[in-house]
Amino acid sequence: MDNMYVPYMMRIEKITDEAPDIRTFRLKFMNSDDEKKFEFKAGQFGEYSVFGEGESTFCIASSPTREGYIECTFRETGRVTAALASREEGDIIGFRGPYGNTFPIDEWKGKNLIFIAGGIALPPLRCVIWNALDLRENFKDVSIVYGARTENDLVYKDELKEWEERPDVNLTVTVDPGGETPDWKGKVGFVPAIVEEVAPNAENTIAIVCGPPIMIKYTMPVLEKLGFPVENIYTTLENRMKCGIGKCGHCMVGSNYVCKDGPVYRYDELLALPMEY
Amino acid sequence: MQQYKLSKEKLPEFLSGIIQSGKKLYAPVENNGSNYFAEVKEVGSIADVGKKTKLSAKSVFFPRCEELVKFEGNGENTKIIEPEAAQEGILYGIKPCDASGMDYFKEFYTKENTDKLIADRFEKTTIISCSCNEATDTCFCTSLGSNPGSIKGSDLNLTDMGDSGFLVEVVTDKGASLLESYKNMMSQASDIDKTQYLAEPQIRFDIEKVKSNIDKIYDADFWQEESDKCLSCASCAFSCPTCTCFDIQDEKNPYESRRLRLWDSCGFELFTVHASGHNPREVQTERWRHRILHKFKYSVDTLGQLSCTGCGRCIDNCPAGMNIIDTMIKISEA
Amino acid sequence: MSNLKTIIQDLFANDNIEAFVAYKNNKPFIVRKSEDAMQVDEIDNQEFNLAVYLNKPEIKKLSKLGILANLSTMKALVQLANENQITSDKVKVISADASPKKFERFEEVTEYIKANNKETNADLSAKVAEIKAMSREERRDFWNKEFSKCIKCYACRSSCPMCYCTKCMVEANQPQFVPVASHAQGNFEWHFNRAMHLAGRCVGCNQCASVCPMDIPLNLLNQQINETIAAQFGETAGEELNSNYTLSFFKENDKENFIR
Numbered sequence: 013m014d015n016m017y018v019p020y021m022m023r024i025e026k027i028t029d030e031a032p033d034i035r036t037f038r039l040k041f042m043n044s045d046d047e048k049k050f051e052f053k054a055g056q057f058g059e060y061s062v063f064g065e066g067e068s069t070f071c072i073a074s075s076p077t078r079e080g081y082i083e084c085t086f087r088e089t090g091r092v093t094a095a096l097a098s099r100e101e102g103d104i105i106g107f108r109g110p111y112g113n114t115f116p117i118d119e120w121k122g123k124n125l126i127f128i129a130g131g132i133a134l135p136p137l138r139c140v141i142w143n144a145l146d147l148r149e150n151f152k153d154v155s156i157v158y159g160a161r162t163e164n165d166l167v168y169k170d171e172l173k174e175w176e177e178r179p180d181v182n183l184t185v186t187v188d189p190g191g192e193t194p195d196w197k198g199k200v201g202f203v204p205a206i207v208e209e210v211a212p213n214a215e216n217t218i219a220i221v222c223g224p225p226i227m228i229k230y231t232m233p234v235l236e237k238l239g240f241p242v243e244n245i246y247t248t249l250e251n252r253m254k255c256g257i258g259k260c261g262h263c264m265v266g267s268n269y270v271c272k273d274g275p276v277y278r279y280d281e282l283l284a285l286p287m288e289y
Numbered sequence: 290m291q292q293y294k295l296s297k298e299k300l301p302e303f304l305s306g307i308i309q310s311g312k313k314l315y316a317p318v319e320n321n322g323s324n325y326f327a328e329v330k331e332v333g334s335i336a337d338v339g340k341k342t343k344l345s346a347k348s349v350f351f352p353r354c355e356e357l358v359k360f361e362g363n364g365e366n367t368k369i370i371e372p373e374a375a376q377e378g379i380l381y382g383i384k385p386c387d388a389s390g391m392d393y394f395k396e397f398y399t400k401e402n403t404d405k406l407i408a409d410r411f412e413k414t415t416i417i418s419c420s421c422n423e424a425t426d427t428c429f430c431t432s433l434g435s436n437p438g439s440i441k442g443s444d445l446n447l448t449d450m451g452d453s454g455f456l457v458e459v460v461t462d463k464g465a466s467l468l469e470s471y472k473n474m475m476s477q478a479s480d481i482d483k484t485q486y487l488a489e490p491q492i493r494f495d496i497e498k499v500k501s502n503i504d505k506i507y508d509a510d511f512w513q514e515e516s517d518k519c520l521s522c523a524s525c526a527f528s529c530p531t532c533t534c535f536d537i538q539d540e541k542n543p544y545e546s547r548r549l550r551l552w553d554s555c556g557f558e559l560f561t562v563h564a565s566g567h568n569p570r571e572v573q574t575e576r577w578r579h580r581i582l583h584k585f586k587y588s589v590d591t592l593g594q595l596s597c598t599g600c601g602r603c604i605d606n607c608p609a610g611m612n613i614i615d616t617m618i619k620i621s622e623a
Numbered sequence: 624m625s626n627l628k629t630i631i632q633d634l635f636a637n638d639n640i641e642a643f644v645a646y647k648n649n650k651p652f653i654v655r656k657s658e659d660a661m662q663v664d665e666i667d668n669q670e671f672n673l674a675v676y677l678n679k680p681e682i683k684k685l686s687k688l689g690i691l692a693n694l695s696t697m698k699a700l701v702q703l704a705n706e707n708q709i710t711s712d713k714v715k716v717i718s719a720d721a722s723p724k725k726f727e728r729f730e731e732v733t734e735y736i737k738a739n740n741k742e743t744n745a746d747l748s749a750k751v752a753e754i755k756a757m758s759r760e761e762r763r764d765f766w767n768k769e770f771s772k773c774i775k776c777y778a779c780r781s782s783c784p785m786c787y788c789t790k791c792m793v794e795a796n797q798p799q800f801v802p803v804a805s806h807a808q809g810n811f812e813w814h815f816n817r818a819m820h821l822a823g824r825c826v827g828c829n830q831c832a833s834v835c836p837m838d839i840p841l842n843l844l845n846q847q848i849n850e851t852i853a854a855q856f857g858e859t860a861g862e863e864l865n866s867n868y869t870l871s872f873f874k875e876n877d878k879e880n881f882i883r
Contacts, residue, residue, distance in 0.1 A: 518676075551803060552774065608778050
């Protein structure tokens, strides 16, 4: 029987501690046939599981241009993520996916890109950031604005350094007031204010925004003020999900199943939905 | 449509024939004064099919707790074990409202991203519905454009014609093939108008007005009035023939782990809550609105049909006296 | 205009209540505006325990409200006061009888309970005695059969005036105390844990059993525990204003004969 709830068996190849309670797993397929058949695009997600503890939903945080593995970054918040966090390199976990729609990265050719992320919402954008950087010649300016509560809460610290050093990426990192140490070289302030300060040119630019609901709420008006048409703003929703395939009903927003019709939304599409996300 | 007549005396023979053929027979059985669907091993234990069962028949296709997949062993040696395929079965004594709910259920679970476990059960189950001779005061199928003799979702339909026995209508090929072995018990019939035997539940609201208002009532005040007494349990959702939502939970013992599918309800506060604690549908008013809009708008958007069949079980079972009809009247008058 | 309607309107006008919990067409009804008081049922012989609404988050957050209280509702209110969930400043209680009366203090409510209390659970007591007389195997089979029906809709919890935890033990999953599934073990652990959580707190309104869509006689569990507590400690929940109710407080002369 072709049972959609049967997971792939994945081996944890590498574990990276990102920030307090946040870690990244690099996963490889146990079965090489599974690996050959597996394809995904930037923006998609999956169900990661510890057998006997449950499944948890995270985006695929690595780029489809990096073949042979997938990565996920998660914060330990509940039963399943605690069980995942207690796994070690070499251990086996389950994965179902990829699910959901994708960022239309092919349509963005020849445009400027600005990525705006807050806290643990960088992982969903990291996938599409690396996807764009690995095809760098397809795009004009690439900017990234990333904020977290404190310096310690910033994820992918090594990659932030790498982006900082790249001449073809404009990176702005900020922490909330009070979240900085005396040595902090980045900005201090909330993401929406920093976006306004950095003031990217809206002309021929696509903005990709992901963060907690409160950050989205205050960032969107800033982008509109800067002249971004709603059709040039994208976000990705993170509603509670169980099945990932449009059946269990948890992620429903209006008649949309975020797991199937999303998680990637253009801002005008998002505005057409009830505010239930 | 092919019609037959089955005498009252022959009905038990027909049903026990099904049991003897080795197929599973699901029918209403009585427990503490209420009827519920269950597998029956002898015809004598079937309860009065005229009485509305407390819960819908969805458990036949969508058990309240089922294993999706099982894991044995550990680490690299973990063995994945899938559930066994469904057995052939007959669902008897389901009311037309419930059968049309099963039709929605099948459509929802098979149309896109087919759920093989549920699809398999639908494929192997023949549905014999029984028209209603009597309605209760919570029945409102007629308000939704259906009727107590509707054949939607049925493979065979039986109508009790009193002393004249049962009218058997053959709705689908599946129904016809089941009947093939039992035709000798029945006599040919034609042009029998069953409407004279059917109940006539009162029309409670104007569904056309509901449809024309449904897009403009999202922010209406009546949602709070209607949901104020709701205590956010799931007795409506769990008794509903078209509530499809579920939870996935793992369990384990030292030898194996099981991944289970369990009924869930959008009325529960925790249904939508994010890992961060943010809840997109924080208050009961929003949850009740979602439930109603799912039945009367969202399922129309996604599958082109209403997902309420007017069975009235949510009204019968609500501890707090919530009444979907009241909400529909408010929408139709908005 | 009836006395009850006048009292409710008066509470809106003079006590600044934001809501009044009553009945309309024999069903619970939350009066949100003074003029809606006209819609409430006049004479009440309803058995529904309206105190449950004081636990609903949307109502609990209000600063002041009123409630129509029959005997079981009053007992629940007294027990909720004992557990520091409500105060007489916040909740205005009106008796649900032929001549509705406003109580200023919970002491008056307990006096009313004393004056009007009647033994209502005699049939239930008889049934409990019947179950106690069963052999262990019979009793196990009885409960297995009843619990096998449970669909975990949680109508019992939602309708219980004493179930006010913001996070129920069944929703705690680190560790998972009670299996989420509605299978035999999950149901057994849910109902027994719930009964134990209500020990010395259940006011015997029987609402858990009357709302159960599967007709499981859950009140038998609570009745058994209530009888034990009455026999061992001489206390009945919801009858006295006493924040040192049975299982909340250690007394030096508490019996220890149950420890074996």
